[in-house]
Amino acid sequence: MSNIIDRRKNSKGKSTNNRQKFLRRVEDQIKKAIPDIISQESITDSQSGGKVKVPVKGIDEPSFRHDGQSGKKQIVKPGNDRFNEGDKIPKPEGGGGGGGRGKGSNSPEVTEDEFTVVLSREEFLKYFFDDLALPNMVKKYMESTVTYQMKRTGYTKDSVPSRLNIKSSFQQSLGRQLALKGAFEQKLKLLQAKLVASKNDEDKVALEAEIEKVVKQSKTIPFFEDVDLRYNNFERVPTPVTSAVMFCIMDVSASMGQHEKDIAKRFFTLLYIFLTKQYKEVELVFIRHHTQAKEVNEEEFFHSRESGGTVVAPSLELMQKIMRERYDERWNIYCCQASDGDVWSREDALNCRRLLQGEILSAVQYMAYIEINSGGEGDLWQAYKELRSESNFSMRNIHEVHQIWPVFRELFRKKSEMSEV
Template identity: 45%
Template structure:
């Protein structure tokens, strides 16, 4: 048959994945910039869903020696003459040099280059070069997590783990080494014998062949096709998988002075932090603690959407957090992160107590404590520092694992976030705005 039809539709997909990775690596700087810009004014749930980015094509050009598009003398032959006769003069078209069949322009434009990033690619780039501060305490615990890893071959095992390739390879080499007669040879000999039997030509040779044949048959019986010796199984070994787990505490002031806008900013920050933690830890739990003049652990909806009235006593939230940690999250097993959002109000009599609690009880528990002061969009911020800000500043000055920032508009969230977790900062992640 001279023709062949092959169905390739079920071939493994993503043949160009390796090329794509190389391309993304190559375009990293441009993509990074594009992603950062794109994320500035976008909600965080959108961010997590992949992105169409547009990057400038410099650095991605593929140069080659080409003849210039202008200058010199060129002749074109073009179709569709309507009224021209020999000797006619045509005014030079603006910009382009006439007919255009001369250049071999393959569409290599100067334009920006647009393409789609998948969700994972986007997040990788989005959260790249961010690092969690102080991962020392990460815990290898959680006994449930064992994974199987390949560990060579063994001579015993369950039939499901039979390694066919190894087994056949052993079988083949053993058969060759012990000179087991090949089925083809046997068949050939058999045919020869039959021919001689039918013709009855050469009885001497016939009996010789019969002896050979018997010997061959005996040999191939003695030397089995597959011997138990050949059999190999893939071996797997359970390897304890280090599962790092983290808990993230969201503390927020929900008193009347917190506007929707402020809550929105806080929410965005929490989501970024969550996204980030989930990519660094296998297991992340979140605890929401809201407070007015008293604090309470709540679920997410209540946390963000239900309103509450009352005064503002920050230390209550810290007390509540301490209680939850003591109750459920022993520091030996958990990495503890906390992010507190507030508009900076606090009952002045509570400031000293809050500072004391933070420095004495909370910070020693935490890997990292971030304080985000959210403000109204149009308020001038540079004016005065809030009570809470001043209080926390004194704590942050001496605590390496605490940071505080101010956020006023949505587009500041990501820069602030990056600022807090960028790799260079880790190690000297001190406080201070």
């Protein structure tokens, strides 16, 4: 009569749709929180999504309610330990809502003030990109799914004849034949020994007949049997479109303060996310420089305090060196350089331009130079000006966080132009 059903195997996520509807409802508040998430987390962390606190605004559901303070109320409570009829208790100062919660609810309700939404990576990126106001085409381009490729993965016993692998089938067959032959030969040996040993004629005839049978059997082992057949196995595997490497070059001379570094970090984060959307694997190379250039890890890149004068060219040389050593032409190379534009000497700036013109710009997909200062054009800016017409180079002056977006917009524009060609 009763019906017992194990639902545990059923798909989860019955509420996914409603959850999406809810997120849509609080979209604005989530978007507002995105920049905070970026600034608080490491570049690669931006991949894991984040928590967003959403204020109550916009998600309350209105209904007719009594004003909690007005009127006459009677509240019945349990556990009287001291009161008698007619006792008076002063109301608490300010508001007097002391007895307000007498509704008799069993479940302690959690206040909505602490509403936190946890976003998955996909959701996080969606909002992140929405903020950039990307044109649809570019969005599609960035959200493009992984391509699949049929890839050989070993052998299978069961498939279509056209995929028969003759070599390994033959190996199987050989093995089987050898194994069977061995067994027969052993049997033969045994029988022959018996034959020599036997004295009885009748036995001998029987043994001889037996021997003949075994010999015949051992000669008629089938060449191929169904169990021998091996077929090539194929599986659909996602292929990384290609891999990319991103060089982050930053000036850490004394003139770069915390604010400048923060802007640079956000810029790098954005580029990183952009690249991971397109490429399966993205490697990061951090190069920092003052008078010397040095490859460092992310932690050190953003947080270590070391400063001195500024010579830029060595960092580009180092990048060139790393490119040659580790990343051949199969890699998509991106580079972004952040600096306050101050250089030691004009000679250095010209060196940089030469380096870019020479090998670097022809090898990279895209290079962005951002100059973080609030006034005027730095020496490097002057020097790079001439490269502006290059299709894969862009430069911008940034001194506030919100100015990062336009740089990216330019990057996407160039990207899509390139892919259209």
